[in-house]
Amino acid sequence: MRPENYEAQRQPPSHEYELNIGPNHPGIEGNYAFKLRLHGDRVLEGKADAGYLHRGFEKLMEGRLWIQNLAITPRICVPDPVPMEVSYCLAVEELCGLEIPERAQWLRVLQLELSRIAAHLFTFGGHAATTGMYSPMFWGIADRDLVLDLFEELTGGRVYHIYNIPGGVRRDAPDGFLDRVRSTLDYLDSRLPDYDNLLFTNQVFVHRAKGVGTMSREQALEWGVTGPNLRATGLEFDVRRDDPYLVYDDLDFDIPTEEAGDAWARTLVRRKELVQSIRIARQVIAALPSIAGPIRCPIPNPLAWNVPAGSVYTRVESSKGELAWYVVSNGGERPYRTHVRGPSQMHAVQVLEKLSVGCRLEDVAQTMFSLDACPPEVDR
């Protein structure tokens, strides 16, 4: 170490100190940093430090063809990539006025719900690990792998499956695929009581998570919170029901809510959403065999595709919250401007900064994981 490279800052003597969490820290959710000012183990101020994962998506997309952009859209949010591509496809279809075949819509719903299950299983593990319990992480990731196997069979990719294309999906479900989805869903359903015993009714977890990072409904609405975090404050809002896309208005599902608005409530909402996602996926499996027809409508030559001028805003419900694309076309073969509204940006930056004030040092990581923020989506 060369001490001359560090300039010690002279500060008045005080009981307060600063602490950096991240970017290289096991308690942080990815490549992301959080600076704390503490008194003892009480947090006086939290400051988010993002930008470690900035790739300049919105600029990159302006330089690529409409069809080329499909390849980079799922990379925005790594644990839950499907809503990104579906939402982008919906935007392009709306600009072109394409009519998506019904079978493709059902396949998209199946894919979206499986992705939600995988993302929630991944989140539980991380959240449990911040409270010192590592078994749920091993279980959750092992069960998530079963869902990834289904994705691999359907799309060819484990994590990134560029399966959607403007106008439909790339290929039909292989023979016997729906049976395998059904048996995986049955298995996941049978695992839920085990998860309850291990995590959700575990007194270690309940005592640690209750009352941590509480926000009221008014605060949540003011700060732009969406998704399970908003539903944990008691507001029954879900894009799937309130602004239905694809075939969600034909499906039968509930919107689970909790009243408390703390880390415990947020986790419970996700636990209940797993049940609903399994329920939706089962309805899709039951309906798919009776829906015949093409999986893709004809599109122009994708390498010379001039999308009509206009601007659209399409939103879907991802596992993190409301995810939207704002796409502007000037009639050219590349987007004129794209903007993605990622839910994690609100959750990881402004909400986390406010919720961490007054919280104890050991609960900061838990607050972040309970908000289910996804750093690649914060920076983009």
Add this chain to the structure above:
Amino acid sequence: MTELIKTPRTGETLPVKAGKRTNPLANVFDELVRFAQSRSLFMLHYCTGCGAIELPPSMTSRFDMERLGIQPMVSPRQADILLVTGYVSVKTLKRIILTYEQMGSPKYVIGICSCTVNGGMYWQSYATAKKLNDYMPVDIYIAGCMPRPEAVIAGLRELMENIRQGKADSWKDYYRHYDHYLGHQQRLFGETWQTPTDVIAEARHYGLFGPDTLGTHTALLEQHQRPLEALEMKVDIPELMARR
């Protein structure tokens, strides 16, 4: 044979005896040590990009990296492997270099995902560094977007085999060609770029001081070094009491 070596901190010159290997069992010991090293690897738990999402499956029940003797480690000081999982933005690259220099030798770098090889999906992005090899020596590249857990484990096994055979010595390159790597770093971060680790002194310490260790870029390092100010503690006790 003795050599005069200047110590970095105090500036005095000390005679150091160059070791001569007289033990007939030295090669046997070397092989044993290398085998032991290859079977107990701690990898740094720093998830730099999207490839990090395939690490939890490789570490946990299904693919189970731990059966190979590979475990995550939270601190760079005790870690052997630095995994660079995916695209590296300029802000992250600074932290990666600081982390890499803090790790104790021997250290190994694995570049996972295509982005570390040539920029991958973000080859035209204004925010990412394209070739990781320009900034630090890389032992193994695992290409793919993103590589499956089997590929990650295959890459790690190849690294283990290289360590066992004594071929994984890219960390020596960093000392021998420090000027080259520093030049690339300065091109990205500006010529005032400094790291707190004294790489040149470490190169002397390990006996890896080569003709390319010093050069035009390390000269800039000296030039932009901040002068050391004497620190003095000033505690104003009456003021402290008043604050209480």
